[in-house]
Each structure stands twice: as structure tokens, then as C-alpha cells.
Amino acid sequence: MKKNVLLLETIADDALTILEEHVNVLTGYDEASLIEVLKNPEIHAVITRGKGQIDKALMEACPALLIAARCGVGLDNVDVQEATNRNIMVINAPGSNAATIAEHSLSLMLMLMRNMYESVSQVKQDNWNWRNQYAGDELNGKTLGILGMGNIGKRVAKLGEAFGMNVLYWSRSPQDLPYTYLSMNEVLQQSDVVSLHLPFTKETGTIIGEEQLALMKPNSLLINTARGALIDHEALLKALNDKKISGFAADVLPEEPPVPGFPILHHLRALVTPHSGSLTASTYRQMCVLTVKNVVAVLKGETHDAKSIFNYKALKERV
Template sequence: MKKSVLLLETIDDDALKILQDHVNVFTGYDDASLTAVLKNQEIHAVITRGKGQINKSLMEAIPALQVAARCGVGLDNVDVQEATARNIMVINAPGSNAATIAEHTLSLMLMLMRNMYESVAQVKQDNWNWRNQYAGDELNGKTLGVLGMGNIGKRVAKLGEAFGMKVLYWSRSKQDLPYTYLSMDEVLAQSDVLSLHLPFTKETGTIIGAEQLALMKPDSLLINTARGALIDHEALLNALNKQRISGFAADVLPEEPPVPGFPILHHSRALVTPHSGSLTASTYRQMCVLTVKNVVAVLTGEKADAKSIFNFSALNDRV
């Protein structure tokens, strides 16, 4: 008898077909449909992407649950501790977004450093004379500080090096890398561009606040493509307003979508994209297909890829 999978969000079409070929698929995209499925179906796996929450209450409502999966890397929306306590396997797609997030990170660096967004906007307004007041710089010769040397951090460091940047880093421990390992405070103080690549956990918490921002160079840039909650945005706004740092760019915010009028979105020296760094066609498909294949493997008695089965030591390795 086929087992049943509940989707909390849409997934890539190729991944959906793989599911449909092997298991019964039900959708719970809103409260009404979710309630109906839970009332009438025995569910063995739940798959989400970035918004659907696989929390304690959902697990309690699905007594036959074997797998909690996310088509993505971070597991902020999956209660991994509760799942572990209930012997529910947690599956994600580690490393699948490393290349695209690294590219997005460098794109934000370039746009901010070269003031590219404003340049394009001015030309679209037929203001070619903007070039007479243009102010910008280049990445070549600058110092890149990377906080967190997991898969993404390593790729960002490599790309930065290719652009002629000197790379410094901090992580939980020193790694065998061709870059300079320093304390976090030293990385903050010496970097021209600081890029965050850490998970948000109880241990990391909000790591960039007023004290950390005060250590940074007045002409430095802060880039965040990791998790919005890593930064105290009130302190960040204050630092930008008082020119304690020169600019900020991010693909993530503490609350998504942000409330209307969220100040950092409209700041003249901030660039924010809508958490779209991993939504390229190639990476979206890869994350969904990889996750789905491993879920199907577990439900059909096959062996899932060990790297895709979450454990807490794997989380520590990303820092």
C-alpha cells in the first residue's frame, strides 16, 4: 500500500511527479485544506519549503508521521528537537543552494560597492548626467570578512578571492583553508566587506548588534544572505544613519514579509532583495528533487542519502 505525503507548499513540477509516482500526495496550502487532510488521511511524511511550519502541534496531529522534510537548507520552520524526540526523520537539502547564494551575495556586494542600483535607476529616468556625481568603489584590493565557513561561506570566500579580495574569516573553529582565521571582533574591525553565513540558533542568536557595528570601519559594508534575525535591525538603522558603516545589503529580514514601511527597506544606503537568492530555476528544482527523492526512499524502505538526514552535529559544522 502506498504511503501518503502532505505538502504544505508548492514544489517543483519534476519533484511533484516523482512523489506522485511513488506515494499518495495531499496538499494543505491553507488552514481549511490542511484540516481536511489531517481529519481524513493517514500521513507519513510532511514536506515544506520556507513558510509552512512543521511544528509540535502538527506532529501531534499526525501520529503516523515518519518524515519531516524541507526543500531547502535551513530548518528554521521545522522543530528538529521535537522531531528528534519523536523519532521522526528530518530531511533537507544541505549544500544545494551554496552556489546560487554565493552568487547572490557577490551580486549584492557589487551593487552596493559600485552604487549600481542608483546608477541604473538614474539612467532609467533619463539622467545620464548622474555620472558626474557618481561615487563608488571596487571589490579588488578590499578585505572580505566571512562569518561562518560552511558550504556557502567557502564559496563566497573563493569568489571574493577571485575578485582580488583578501579574505579573513571566523567560524566555530579554525579550518584547513587558505584564508586568515581571526576572532570575530578582529574580523569585524578589519573587514571592508563583512558577509554573514551562519545559521540562526539559540547559540548564535543575534550576533550583530550595536557593539559589533561599532567595531566596523565607517566605510565598510555589511551583507546578509543567511538569516535576518542575526542582525539587530534597530542598531543597524542607527549605524547607517550615523554613518558608522557605509552600507547594508541583504536577502533576508527578521520578519518576512516585512511590515509595510519597515525602515531599512527605504534607507538610501540599503539594498534588500525578497529572499530570492535560492529561487533560480536550477537551484529550486535541485532542492525539491533532492528532498523528494530522499523522502520517497525512506517511505519505500530504501536508503536515503545520509548527508540529507539532519542531525545536530551537521548544524554545528555549518558555523
């Protein structure tokens, strides 16, 4: 008998086709439809992307739940501890967004360093003479400091190196890499560009606040394509206003979508994209297909990618 899988959000067409071939697909894209679907006690897996919450309440409403899955890497919207307590397998797609987030990070660096956004904006307003007051610089020869050297951090380091940057990094422990490992404070002090590539957890918390911003060079840039809550945005706004740092660019914010008038969005030395770094056609499909294939494999008792299992407790007898 086919297992029942609940989708909290839409997924890529190719992934949906795979899912529909092997399981019964139920959808709960809004509150009303979710309430209706949850009347079915036999939901064996829940799949979300970035918004749908797989929390304690949902798990309690699905007593037969075997899998909590996210088509993506971060697990902010999945209560991993609760899933572990309930012997529910957590599946994600590690590494699937490394290339695209690294590209996005470099794009933000380039736009900010070269003042590209303002240049394009002025030309679109027919102000070619903007070139007479243009002020910008280049990445070549600058020092890139990376906080967090996972899959994305390593990719950003390679791209930065290709642009002629000197790479420094901090992570929880030094790794066998051709880059200089320093303390976080030393990375902040010595870097021209600081790029964040850390998860937000109870252990990391907010790692960039007033104290850390004060360590950075006045002409330095801060880039965040990881998690918005890693930065104290009140301290960041003050640092920008007081010219303690030169610029900020991000694809993530502490609250998404932000409240209207969120100050950073309108700051002259800040660039923010709407958490779109992973939404390229290739990566979106890859994240969804990888996750769905592993969900199906586990439900059918077939071989799955062990790297995609965030936590695992013996479920063989339940599947």
C-alpha cells in the same frame, strides 16, 4: 501500500512527478485544506519549503508521521527538537543552495560597492548626467570578512578571492583553508566587506548588534544572505544614520514579509531583495528533487543520502 505524503507548499514540477509516482500526495496549502487533510490519521511524511510550519501541533495531528522534510537548507520552520523527541526523521537538502546564495551575496556586494542600483535607476529616469556625481568603489583589493565558513561561506570566499579580495573568516573553529582565521571582533575590525553565512539558532542568537557594528570601519559594508534575525536592525539603522558603516545589503529580514514602512527598506544606503536568492530555476528544482528523492527512498526502505538526514534515530522498524 503507498504511503501518504502531505505537501504544505507547492514544489517543483519535476519533484512533484517523482513524488506522485511513489506515494499518495495530499496538499494543505491553506488552513482550510490543511484542516481537511489532517482528518486522515495516516500521514507518513510532511514536506514544506520556507513558509509552511512543521511544528509540535502538526506533529501531534499526524500520529503516524515518520518524516519532516524541507526542500531547502535552513530548518527555521521545522521544530527539529520536537521531531527528535518523537523519533521523526528530519530531511533537508544541505549544500543545494550554496552556489546560488554565494552568487547572490557577490551580486549584493557589487551593487552596493559600485552604487549600481542608483546608477541604473538614474539612467532609467533619463539622467545620464548622474555620472558627474557618481561615487563608488570596487571589490578588488578590499578585505572580505566571512562569518560562518560552511558550504556557502567557502563558496563566497572563492568568489571573493577571484575578484581580488583578501579573505578573512571566523567560524566556531578554524578549518584547513587558505584564508586567515581570526576572532569575530578582529574580522569585523579589519574587513571592508562583512558577509554573514551562519544559521540562526539559540546558540548563535543575534550576533551583530550595536557593539559589533561599532567595531566596523566607517566605509565598510555589511551583507546578509543568511538569516535576518542575526542582526539587530534597530542598531543597524542607527549605524547607517550615524555613518558608522557605509552600507547594508540583504536577502533576509527578521520578519518576512516586513511590515509596511520597515525603515531599512527605504534607507538610501541599503539594498534588500525579497528572500529570492535560492529561487533561481536550477536551484529551486535541485532543492525540491533532492528532498523528494530522499523522502521516497526512506519511505520505501531504499538507500538514501545520509547527508540529507538532519537527525536520525532508528526508524527501520517503523518504515
